Amino acid sequence: MTELTSELVSELKARIRAGRAKVGVVGLGYVGLPLSLTFARAGFTVLGFDIDPAKITRLAAGGSYLKHIPAEAVLAQTASGRFSATTDFSRVRELDAILICVPTPLTPAREPDLSYIVGTGESLWPHLRRGQLVVLESTSYPGTTDECLRPILEKSGLRAGVDFYLAFSPEREDPGNAHFETAQIPKVVGGHTPACLEVAAALYGAAIASVVPVSSTRAAEMTKLLENIYRSVNIALVNELKMLCHRMGMNIFEIIDAAATKPSGFNPSFRGPGWAATASPSTPST
Numbered sequence: 268m269t270e271l272t273s274e275l276v277s278e279l280k281a282r283i284r285a286g287r288a289k290v291g292v293v294g295l296g297y298v299g300l301p302l303s304l305t306f307a308r309a310g311f312t313v314l315g316f317d318i319d320p321a322k323i324t325r326l327a328a329g330g331s332y333l334k335h336i337p338a339e340a341v342l343a344q345t346a347s348g349r350f351s352a353t354t355d356f357s358r359v360r361e362l363d364a365i366l367i368c369v370p371t372p373l374t375p376a377r378e379p380d381l382s383y384i385v386g387t388g389e390s391l392w393p394h395l396r397r398g399q400l401v402v403l404e405s406t407s408y409p410g411t412t413d414e415c416l417r418p419i420l421e422k423s424g425l426r427a428g429v430d431f432y433l434a435f436s437p438e439r440e441d442p443g444n445a446h447f448e449t450a451q452i453p454k455v456v457g458g459h460t461p462a463c464l465e466v467a468a469a470l471y472g473a474a475i476a477s478v479v480p481v482s483s484t485r486a487a488e489m490t491k492l493l494e495n496i497y498r499s500v501n502i503a504l505v506n507e508l509k510m511l512c513h514r515m516g517m518n519i520f521e522i523i524d525a526a527a528t529k530p531s532g533f534n535p536s537f538r539g540p541g542w543a544a545t546a547s548p549s550t551p552s553t
């Protein structure tokens with residue numbers, strides 16, 4: 268077998284450019300539902316997948332189960348025929364691209380629980396076909412796409428970078444943040460091969476304002492970890508300083524606001540759940 272032919276790459280890119288590519292989103296939660304609506308708004312036909320039939324029923328009725336996603340936003344896309352959802356994974360065959368947004372909580376041993384990614388891979392591989400793009404978006408350790416997801420998908424007899432495209436693109440959703448919509452948040456993308464990156468970047472570029480290509484799936488996975496670790500460390504720092512300020516009779520918010528006027532080297536963080544001390548084993552990674 269040869270690497271994905273340049274004709275196959277051009278063909279899928281042309282379908283993306285023309286808005287004719289059919290996009291599947293697996294896991295219709297805080298990340299997957301807004302992502303589905305973003306691609307539908309960009310003119311793509313989107314098919315969502317979830318193992319929770321109650322969510323599928325709610326979406327089919329043009330409703331929402333997420334506080335920050337109004338039912339009208341769902342209805343606008345279901346009524347236009349651009350968005351529908353199903354529990355039937357045999358429909359994976361209809362798709363050009365499959366974006367995986369399933370949970371990755373921590374196990375009781377505080378290790379990433381990959382069971383949802385494994386479960387998704389097992390649901391997908393019997394229905395994969397040559398020329399499709401699969402992108403993992405779930406937060407996980409560097410190596411997850413290559414070491415965990417790829418071997419499961421390859422049970423199909425198809426090979427990543429040879430028969431189908433494989434990429435990782437971390438989700439940066441901040442649910443309820445009115446300042447940033449999914450379509451405006453730059454999308455970091457790393458491919459299993461250069462052709463995989465090319466196709467994945469073309470797809471996201473058709474729906475999202477800016478795409479940031481990196482050299483590999485591992486680099487994209489590590490980028491997400493850096494962002495999350497940076498945030499956790501800084502929230503923990505502010506939590507500690509808040510207690511200190513309280514004891515010293517100062518208001519931490521006054522201090523943060525004043526420090527935030529420094530034009531470089533300081534980004535304000537605010538108190539929050541912080542680092543491991545308060546996170547429960549089932550705390551989802553974000």
Ligand SMILES: NC(=O)c1ccc[n+]([C@@H]2O[C@H](COP(=O)([O-])OP(=O)(O)OC[C@H]3O[C@@H](n4cnc5c(N)ncnc54)[C@H](O)[C@@H]3O)[C@@H](O)[C@H]2O)c1
Nearest residue numbers: 294295296297298317318369371386387405406438552553
């Ligand atoms: N929520 C956030 O703010 C946020 C931000 C950035 C990254 N992330 C990451 O994105 C990923 C998804 O998080 P989320 O918050 O959307 O989770 P969520 O729990 O809101 O939604 C996940 C959905 O996946 C479905 N699901 C589980 N297993 C499935 C399977 N095998 N097939 C199909 N559907 C399945 C669930 O029923 C659920 O509807 C996680 O890795 C998370 O760490 C989340």
